Amino acid sequence: MAPSTLDALDAWAEGRITYYAKISEGYPRSSPRGILRRRLVGREAETHDEAFTRNLRWEPTEYLRLYELGHNDVDHVQISEREAAAFIEAVTKKLTGVR
Secondary structure: OOHHHHHHHOOOOOOEEEEEEEEEOOEOOOOOOEEEEEEEEOOOOEEEEEEEOOOOOEEEOOHHHHHHOOOOOOEEEEEOHHHHHHHHHHHHHHHHOOO
């Protein structure tokens, strides 16, 4: 894995992390619309939901909370850290032109 991918995975992020891929017709798990992560932090398991954005960093998102409330126009599936890393590498290459 490239150092920039490791940085993007944010190895120093607190809590238990679960990754998700946003999928829909034409955007399968192997090439999702985007990725999200949910971090559960502390004894109270405080939830922090974040999306990996075109800014090449994790930013807060309401997607998972809204999905749970029934706003589910776009579906998602749980993915591994390795799958999240592959997505981050692909997006970084596409947006920066670095090969």
